[in-house]
Amino acid sequence: MAETLVPQPASDGSAERLARIRAGLSARHSRERRFRFYGIAAIAAALGFVAILFTMILYKGLPAFTQATLEVEVFFDPEVISVDPMPVQQQGQSQAEFRRAMTDWQRQATMVNWNRIVEAAVRNAAPGTEADSRQLLSIVETNARFELRDRFVADPGILGSTARVKMLASANADNWLKGNINRDLPDAQQQLAAPARELADRLYENGHIRFAFASHIFTNVDSRSAPASAGLAGAFVGSLYMMLVVIVLAVPIGVMSAVYLEEFAPKNRLTDLIEVNINNLAAVPSIVFGLLGAAVFINYFRLPLSAPLVGGLVLTLMTLPTVIIATRSALRAVPPSLRQAALGLGASKTQTVFHHVLPVTYPGILTATIIGVAQALGETAPLLLIGMNAFVAQIPGTPLDQSSALPVQIYLWQGNENRNFFEARTSAAIIVLLGLMLTLNAIAIFLRSRLERRK
Amino acid sequence: MNTALVAALLLLLLGFAYQAGWSRSRSLATTGGRLHSRPVYHGSLAAIWALVPALLVLALWTLFGTTATRAYIIAQLPAEIASQTGAALEGAIARIRQIESGFGVVGETAPYENAAAQALREFRLLTFAVVLASAAGTGAIGLWLARRRITTALRARNEVEKAVRIVLIACSVVAILTTVGIVASLLSEAIRFFTFVSPADFFFGTVWNPRFSTTGSGPSGEYGLLPLLWGTLMVAGIAIAVALPIGLMTAIYLSQYARPRVRSTIKPIVEVLAGIPTIVYGFFALVTVGPFLATLGQSLGLQIRATSALTAGVVMGIMIIPFISSLSDDVIRQVPRAMRDGSLGLGATKSETIKRVILPAALPGIVGAFLLAVSRAIGETMIVVLAAGNSPYLRLNPGEPVSTVTVTIVNQLTGDTDFASPQSLVAFALGLTLFAMTLVLNVAALYIVRRYREQYE
Amino acid sequence: MHMPSEKIVPSSDLYAISSSTVRTPDESPRPVRVTARDVSVFYGAKQALFDVSIDIPEKAVTAFIGPSGCGKSTFLRCLNRMNDTIEDCRVNGRIELDGQNIYDAALDVVELRARVGMVFQKPNPFPKSIYENVAYGPRIHGLAKNKAELDAIVEASLHKASLWSEVKDRLNEPGTGLSGGQQQRLCIARAIAVSPEVILMDEPCSALDPIATAKIEELIDELKQNFTIVIVTHSMQQAARVSQRTAFFHLGNLVEEGPTDMIFTSPGEKRTQDYITGRFG
Structure with a gap:
């Protein structure tokens, strides 16, 4: 209706001008859409990186907060643990002298073959395992023996009795049980020998190994010899x-x-x-x-x-x-x-x-x-x-x-x-x-x- | 115990001086008219006068005390032991210290040792008493002088404020001292390095092979900077290639297209990337991005190593995204709205307005952001330490491992080499190069950004 | 984000557009170029403009006057949909350009703004050369086939904006280096270069000194030969000097609208009377 009332004056070339503008419009709008898409893509990429990074860290890191833990009855065998009574500071003995005596006694306690105690305890938990000593001990973290020693040093009266002790499984056993290592790899590429793997599975099945919250990550210090017990x-x-x-x-x-x-x-x-x-x-x-x-x-x-x-x-x-x-x-x-x-x-x-x-x-x-x-x-x-x-x-x-x-x-x-x-x-x-x-x-x-x- | 005693003395001095200044001025006020400054300031001024000399005495003792004690111990030793050097002498001194401390030593003590320990005990007691007494004494003199100065007319507040001003200036000087310290330490150690290797061999050498020599038999190995510089530039280049388009487009979208709610949600999430420690990025590169790129390369028929310039560059780029995006965002938002409206009012689309008006207007600021990003990329360390592969050769292929200036600084200084060997000192020459490069970039960027801000203010 | 259909309440074609011509003081009745009916504008929940209806005649100057905050600029910005760029802004009612609803989804806002140009309060030349400033519009709209055509457009536009003689020797110098008045004329040249049918001017002289203002006013007077001009001004003298029709806005309402001489000599409303005699404002 209004168009008829206000006719376009044709003389000033505005019709041609409008035609030119209109001709370019669709290309310009698609450029606009493309540009906006680049913006969204950039943001998606940035957000995607944040997401991937956090997912990766959580996915890899969360399982480490639980760790294969061995819980067995340990007998503090007096035949294996044969040491002198703990020294007491004498009158007139200098601090240095007493410390030396104490260190000597502790060295004695360290010389004890604690691994035999550990081994006996594990064998007791999984009777009839084919693993030899070395293989058996490879599933227990190496610091288990120090933990037993510390327990003994703190309370020498424990000698001859039995106690329920929690100790960490070794890093390799943890890998095996968590499936961090491909279970189908041939023996040569496995970190644990076959009998040890079998032993770990067995202890896991009969409940002596469980995945427990790894509180030692927060309470222990770093360790090279006992990586499973390393903490922050x-x-x-x-x-x-x-x-x-x-x-x-x-x-x-x-x-x-x-x-x-x-x-x-x-x-x-x-x-x-x-x-x-x-x-x-x-x-x-x-x-x-x-x-x-x-x-x-x-x-x-x-x-x-x-x-x-x-x-x-x-x-x-x-x-x-x-x-x-x-x-x-x-x-x-x-x-x-x-x-x-x-x-x-x-x-x-x-x-x-x-x-x-x-x-x-x-x-x-x-x-x-x-x-x-x-x-x-x-x-x-x-x-x-x-x-x-x-x-x-x-x-x-x-x-x-x-x-x-x-x-x-x-x-x-x-x-x-x-x-x-x-x-x-x-x-x-x-x-x-x-x-x-x-x-x-x-x-x-x-x-x-x-x-x-x-x- | 000694520390506790010293602290107690200082506290006592502080409290006493303050109280003395305060009450003296107070009594003057009641008898002799109006005080210029409130009693608080008289108290504080007296405390300053008392504490500063006491602290000076204590500082002198901490500086020279250990040397003096050591000299005294040596003086107590029999001549044939005192004339020893190295470990034997140190051992003898340590034994005496241990006997003196009451902890005792293992084995029998020689009579001279007991005598020396006894003497040392007396010496310690005496010096401690003397130091404490002189600290207290100088403090007391200071206090006495300060108290004598107190009159109603004393401008205590102005003097206290002057002291405060001095403390403030001292704090401002720390930042300058830091720069001076950086320049001085880098320069002096680099000059020591250049006594082993000529600067020309260092700056223009194309082979990097410092050969850790345990025998320490003079300069060995070649110290050519160029392979490291090339690696640095390649990794930084890849990082910028990743970060610039993503960061810039993110800034453009968030500032020009996104609704305020979207903007206020996404911006902080992107900036989370800036807060993540670089060691985490390094681990991410090593464990996720590297293997991913290697597999991707394999499927495309390209040879890409898991640790390579590409891996390090891509991850560094991710790290720099928020850096570029928030700097560009600031800059883009400073372009006056009128400019944007002018273009839109002529019928330009938003993207035309952005590309033809806003970005050209914001260009100086964006260039500044870009320079700062480059500076950050070439100075970044942990990502390249973990993910660049540490292979200092001149190679063109970004899929190959490289080494950078920063990686090499870490390698040369964390080994077990003698600090004075060229193998260690070269780290400072590298650090000097790095510092000079980033200094030029930073100052240029800061200058450009500042000019840009002024233009629109 | 461009969702014009959201910004407007569907209006029926029942709106009878009352008159198709408008009288201006100097000449016979003129055809109407822009028609607005019952236009209301909201910023969020706050209503800034109430049911404004007005006809704007072709090739004449229409002035919007009123105290600051009265909605005159808001209304002006509706005419080429610059309000789209403001978050939370909503426009109800109907505005037609040559009978076509400009808030219609079928209408391209880019085309609209090419037909309805705008000059802003503060001179806002782009940080480019004088030449590039003027060539900007023709370039983005693809109006020139080649460099020669573009040169011709630029020269013609600068002539029309009475700036050519002042800048012809320094076309490659930055536009921001000109004086304030020259910058504003450059912005007018920039708008003319697209040869819009309508030019909106939002207080174009408020940032200028009296001499520069006089030049711009002179220019506006010349431009009305070829263009339909709408100008917002807070200076009543300016409105009286340059416009043929005047509309008085107050508190978001269009109080009164008519030939300029009539508004200034015998306003129909008391509020208009009070404003032009300086009782408030």
Whole structure:
């Protein structure tokens, strides 16, 4: 109806123009659709990577949290365990002398052929097995004998009695029972001899081997001789010490540095240079900080190798720019009216900053700190250069003791020769590490929302 | 116990000085008119005056105490033992320390040892008492001086604030010292390395074969940087090839197409990739991506190794995606809306607007993000340590293993070589190269991004 | 995301379009180019425009005036569906361009915007050369067959925008290097280059100084020979100077609409009277 009322003037060429526009439309719209598809594909790829990564880690790592565990009656046979009575400290005997006597006695206890005790217990649990001694012991973790010894040393009165003892099955037995190794492979490629495999199956069937929650992952330290019993406790404590060092040093230094640069420093060439310097430091590869640590802390100041203190110092220097940058942007976001109000009431510059401006930025600083600490927690490369990749089989007592760290432990475990077993173990360690980082981030988000609401 | 005693002394000094300053100013206020600063500041100022000298004394002792004690022990030893060197001397010293500590040593103690231990015990007690006393003394003098200075007119607050300012400046200097420390340590160790190997052989050499020599018989092996540099660039190139299109398209889609709800859900999920430790990526590459690419290559008739430049590059690319996407997102969102509306108002489709107006406008910022991503890729360590195969040869095929600068730094410094050998020192020359490369990239990127921000502010 | 059918309540063809011609002060009645009936706009739950109905005559300048926030810009942006780009924005009612419903699913928004061009409040040249700025529209729409044709379009558009003499020697310099007034004329040239039938101008002079404003006003006066122009302005003097018809908006309502001289001399509504005499605004 309206078309007839307003005829298109043909003279100005607009009909031809419209025709040209229309001719191109379908191609342009399909280009548009294609472009949008690329966008969706890119997002799908990114999300897909996240999904694959987490699925892979969980799929590989979760089975490692349960482990084949042997539970048998153990007879502490006095014929096999023939040692002197435990020494008692004499009057006038020096600490060193007594310790030596004690060590001698413990050495005696260690010399006992505990494997015979273990073997007897296992044979008792699976009567008539064809496995010889060596094959039989290959399904029990090698640290079982130390556990029996420790039990005896702790309570020598146990001699001659029977106790129910849980011990870990060996890594190879765990592989076999979990099906981590192809059961159809020929003998030569199997990790366990045929009678041992048969024995493991039998113990599993009669309930002496069960899959139990592997709490030792959290309580034990790393172990080379007894891989099935290797745990993260040492690395965890090492990481904890490093995080403490980072928090104690990076946060106050970083915050104060940011306060100075943002609130007090004159704006000139020098502060400009400092700003560039800090931004650059934030992007310097982490391994360069490792080199700094190796050259300065280890080689120049002669601080001990593999010590969490040194690791913490290196990570502090790495985290510092993050804290400074975040604090500065938090300070920048504080409205100038707040400063003017405080200054107008007669507060000095320092009072204004510390009493009025800084408290407003706490949520921002807190979040940045936690994110920085989480980043530091996952850092590996610089720690390798200050010797934290050394094998350490004890929980560090102080930040100056030798120690490993969680990410370094992952690095060490992924390189273990027993791939079948350690792939799962490494993934489990990754789950623990990611879990910790996730917790830290969740805390950051929670605290930020709480603090911001209170404001 | 000693630490506890020192801490107790310091606390006591702090409390006492603060109290003294506070009450003195307070009493002045009641008798002699208006104070310039509140008593809190007088207290704090007195505490600073008391603590700083005491801390100085203690710091001096921690610096020189061990050396002094050691010298004293050696002085107590009979001449024929004191003239020994190395392990024998150290053993003798350790024995005396152990006897002195009351823990005892194994075996009979020689009479001279007992005497030395006894002397050492007295020496320790004496020096400790002296140090403690002088710390307390200097603290007291400081306090006395500070207290004498207190008048109603004393600008205590300004002085305390000056002290605070000094602490703040000291903290800011840490960041500068870090850079100085990096440059100084890398340079000095690299120069030591260049006394073994000429810079020309290092920078232009095409063979990397440092041959770990346990005998330590001078410089052996060849230290050509080029194979490592080539590997680094190849892996970084592959990483960028993966990350740039995915990251950029993700940023474009999230900022231009996605609804706010979709955006606020997907953005954090993508950024999860940025929080994952690199060692985890390395493991992922080794266990999943490498075998996958190898199988894929096999089915395509290509020879791809499980650990190769390709594996490391692809996984590094995944790691860099959120880095590129969030930086580009920032940059794209800074392009004024008016620019976008201008194009849409002319009848351009969204994709035409993005390709022809928004991206050209955001280009400097995106280039900055790109440079930062390259810098991160060449400095990345753990992924390449685990997944690049560590094979320092000049090869063109990305399906073959390579080695990179960072991998080699780790290899050279985690072996059991002498720190002063060229095999170890070369790590610092490599680190210097790496630092210089990333410095140039970072500064260029920061400069470009800053200029870009200013343009739209 | 372009789902025009969602943005509009299905309207029947029962709308009787009252008049097909509109009187302008200087000339005889003119044919209507754009017709709006009962247009309401919502941002989320908030209604910004209430049942606006208006006819816009061809080859004349129609001015929308009113205090800020009255909905005049919102309505202007409905005319080439720029409101589509705003999240949560919903348009009800019917708007026709040459009798065709522009919110119809069958109509391509790209084509619509090629026919209804727009000039914005702040000059927004693209970060490209002057030439590329003007050539942008013809290029994306494929209007020129070859370089010579494109050159001709660019030159003609710059002429029409009275900018040619000022920039002909520096066509390759960036458009952002021009002065504010020149930038706005460049944006007008950019819009003209597509030869739209209608040009919408959203307060085109609000960011300019008086001299630049005068130039733009002069230009608008010339452009009305060839184009149908709708201009939003907060300056009543400007509306009086450049427009033939004026519509007064207040609080989302179209209060009154008519020949400019009539609106300014004998408004029918008290609110219009109050506004033009400066009681509020």
